[in-house]
Amino acid sequence: MPSLIDIRRRVRSVRNTQQITKAMKMISAARLRKAQERALAARPYGAMLRQILANVAEAAGQSPDAGAHPLLAQRPEKKILVVMITADRGLAGGFNANLLKLAQRFVNDHKGADLSFELIGRKGRDYFRKRGARMTGEHLDMMQNLNVAYANKIADSIIERFSAGEVDAVYLFVNEFKSVMAPTLAETRLLPIEVPQSQGAVDYIYEQKPEELLGTLLPRYIRLQIYRALLESVAAEHAARMSAMDAASSNASDVIDKLTLYMNRVRQASITREIIEIVSGAAALG
Numbered sequence: 001m002p003s004l005i006d007i008r009r010r011v012r013s014v015r016n017t018q019q020i021t022k023a024m025k026m027i028s029a030a031r032l033r034k035a036q037e038r039a040l041a042a043r044p045y046g047a048m049l050r051q052i053l054a055n056v057a058e059a060a061g062q063s064p065d066a067g068a069h070p071l072l073a074q075r076p077e078k079k080i081l082v083v084m085i086t087a088d089r090g091l092a093g094g095f096n097a098n099l100l101k102l103a104q105r106f107v108n109d110h111k112g113a114d115l116s117f118e119l120i121g122r123k124g125r126d127y128f129r130k131r132g133a134r135m136t137g138e139h140l141d142m143m144q145n146l147n148v149a150y151a152n153k154i155a156d157s158i159i160e161r162f163s164a165g166e167v168d169a170v171y172l173f174v175n176e177f178k179s180v181m182a183p184t185l186a187e188t189r190l191l192p193i194e195v196p197q198s199q200g201a202v203d204y205i206y207e208q209k210p211e212e213l214l215g216t217l218l219p220r221y222i223r224l225q226i227y228r229a230l231l232e233s234v235a236a237e238h239a240a241r242m243s244a245m246d247a248a249s250s251n252a253s254d255v256i257d258k259l260t261l262y263m264n265r266v267r268q269a270s271i272t273r274e275i276i277e278i279v280s281g282a283a284a285l286g
Contacts, residue, residue, distance in 0.1 A: 004270070007263040011256055018252035024091065025245035032180070032238035039177050039235040042228045053221055056214050057195040069211075070163040071193050071218045079114045081136070081167040082106070083158065083190065083226075085174045085233040086121035088141055093244035095175060095183065095237055096123040102185050103173045107133075116167065118158065120230070136161075143234050151227035158226075159219055162191045174229040175236040181243060183236035190225060193218055 084103055086096050100123070107115060119125045120139045128135060137157065142150055161167050170191040175183040208216075 004263060004267055007259055007266065011259045011263065014252050014255050014259065018249055018256070021245045021248040021252065025242050025249065028238045028242035028245065032235065032242055035231070035235040035238050036177065039228075039231040042224075042231050046224055046228050049217070049221060049224055053214075053217050054195060056210055056217060069215050069218055071159065071191060071222070072195070074192055075165075075168040077110075077113060077169040079116070079167045079169075080110060081116050081118060081158065081161065081170045083118045083154075083170060083172045084120065084124045085172075085229055086119070086124035086127075087233075087237045088122040088143060090123065091244060092237055092241040093247075095240035095244075096121075098185060099173055099175055100124065100127050102187060106171065106173070106187065118154070120154070121233075143230070143237070146230055146234060148227055151230055152223050155219075155223040155226040158191070159222055167191075172225070172229060174233050175240075176229075176232040177235035177239060180239045183240060186229075188225075190222060193221065 082103065084099065086099060090096065103124075116134045116136045117124075117128050118137045119128060119135055120142070122140050125135070125138045125140065137154075139150075139154065158170055162170055169189060172186070172188045172190050174186050174188075176186045178184040
């Protein structure tokens with residue numbers, strides 16, 4: 001049976017851990033608000049660009065050169081680039097683990113393909129480095145100061161590799177922000193681009209030929225997809241960490257209550273034993 005000193009030390013240790021988890025929850029909650037606003041603000045822009053792309057593609061479809069753009073090239077998926085966005089830190093529940101499981105299933109389903117990885121975030125990098133995966137790029141510690149320029153740099157590298165024929169398809173794995181309770185795992189084929197269907201003909205007045213305008217919109221569409229994915233991942237990470245730290249704080253309270261109850265029982269048993277010893281000694285002297 002542990003002594004009272006040992007139990008008090010355990011209670012003190014759990015209480016200190018609880019203070020840390022509460023502080024981390026407050027930090028994540030403060031950062032979540034800003035990250036959520038940025039992610040939600042980018043969604044209408046993405047939807048509008050997607051609609052414009054569909055309308056321009058419909059107009060450009062009348063040209064015989066419309067499907068000649070490199071980003072629309074359909075090839076057998078022998079060489080696949082996997083772009084995955086994870087966090088640089090843990091303590092976020094299943095945020096990283098669930099995404100890594102999804103990516104691992106994709107790897108298992110494409111064992112016959114030549115897979116390469118563009119990894120954003122330390123957790124994904126560490127996971128695939130241990131498994132000997134071929135990594136073409138790693139981007140660490142960029143989520144705290146996320147900006148458009150860095151996202152465009154990653155997107156341009158992907159576009160260049162696909163256009164040069166180094167890869168036949170590009171897949172994106174990311175946690176999208178859904179709610180504070182849980183993110184949404186998303187697996188998306190970035191390249192080749194599947195031009196969305198137009199929801200209705202729009203009578204644009206083109207200064208350039210529609211096929212030339214389409215060639216300008218396609219790279220921008222990929223850049224936006226990467227930037228939006230980064231924003232969504234940051235918001236989902238803060239939400240997951242806030243929920244995980246809240247659950248950890250609640251569990252710490254339960255542990256403290258159980259240890260306190262156990263400590264009181266041990267102390268009561270110790271007092272009872274001492275009383276019995278005193279009474280027994282007095283009876284022996286009498």
